[in-house]
Amino acid sequence: MHGLRLAFNYLRIGVLNEFQYRANFYIQILQTFIALGTGLIGLNLVFSQTTQLGGWSKPELLAVMGVFITMGGVIRSAIQPNMERLMEEIREGKLDFALTKPADAQLLVSVREFRFWQLVDVITGIVVMGVALSELHWVIGAWSVLGFFTAIAMGAVMIYCFWLIITTTAFWFVRVHEIANLFEGLYAAGRWPIDIYPNWLRIGLTFLVPVAFAVTVPAEALTGRLTFQTWFGALALTAVLFTLARTIWKIGLRSYSGASA
């Protein structure tokens, strides 16, 4: 309970902070629309040559794109900024300030930053999903709604764990700045359903970088493809990744030798 209140307070401060920079809101809208526009152009180019891709129709792929944009917004608003700050603080020895606070350190480093304007992406993604679903003449079913919301929540947790594990390696390697770049490149693979990739890449995008669970699985729920096995696999992997991330974080903390800034 205490943890939730703490996270909420940080969120509030983050939002207030962002409201100081309203011009960023317009820049964010422009960026989102450019990204959406190029995404749609790509999609239309593919479907000007074919009627389906790896068993997915055009509106179904539009739904994938909606999930991709929404999840990207979640990552860039809540996950990535925290992890980048953590990386920076480990490198500069400033993490002491967080460690000396009387709260769980992992919780603290995970909630300190919040980029409010990135929520434009989240909303845009939801709109895209809505358009896709209306094109699919979607009928609301309990399993697809429930499956979608749980899958997207588990996907977000998995991406968070992935980021935390990578960031934690900064305790040993210090220079991990290129990671953000690498992640963005790999995340872009989520724009297309994971089925179209060759096997080795599909395995990598499922278990190494959980893009499959973050984007494809929620989209499967929306388009009525989600099986209970996949859903349960997602649940199991979430639990494993979370435990792993927590363990590596605890071990990493012991190697932290920053002597204050």
Place this chain on the structure above:
Amino acid sequence: MKRYFDYYRATMKLSVLEQLQYPVANYFYMIGMIAEPVIYMVVWSAVARQQGGMVGGYTPGAFAAYYIVWTLVRNMNIVFTPYGWEWRIREGQLSMSLLRPIHPLHADVAYFAGWKVVVILLWLPLAFILSLIFKPELNPTLLQGVVFFFAIWMAYLIRTMILSLLGMVTFWTTRVSALFELYFAAELILSGRLVPLSLMPEWVQKLAWFFPFRWAFGFPIEALVGNLSTSDLLTGLGMQLAWILFGVISVSVIWKVAIRRFSAVGG
């Protein structure tokens, strides 16, 4: 002339030595970049296979060749960014370069050209691995090879000039990121970076002819991978040369006007 030659040689040598110190950082950067073409390659190969093995004149093997050569051209396309210009102007970093008795642009051109030498070296093993995985169909003629060699370096110069022009907008206003974003989006579509231009609608292909983007990106790739006629190849090189001339002249004219507005001191 000799003065410039010596300056370029020294700066390039310096940058080669400097960049060779960071092979891992350079590799990470290149690997992050490779995700993009691999995604395009996989998607378009899948489309080609579904359409009976070919789409827009490209087989899966041809797509593989296109996007593997893409990775080299993309690397050649990396120049001092407009965001760098913004930083340079806003923070007054330009003051120092202004004190030197040589146009500051020479330093950029020479430094990045040296870096390219390292990039090409590091790219070779990467291209080898990608070729093993994706099996490109690539059998260029000698002429295509020669044209490609010149085309990638001209592409480098075109992009340097155009992005410098874009960056110099910062002399007038510091709110430039929106403009840059729009530019990069147009470039993505019209250069052949997203897909080979031959897959675009006819009117887009015609439009792309009049912008610098394709001459700095799609043309060098097609010169090696496609089956352009000799006259197409020469026309392409001619267009590249024209854009370089246009770039050099515009940069020097605008520079003269712009530099009077530069008021930052220190840095």
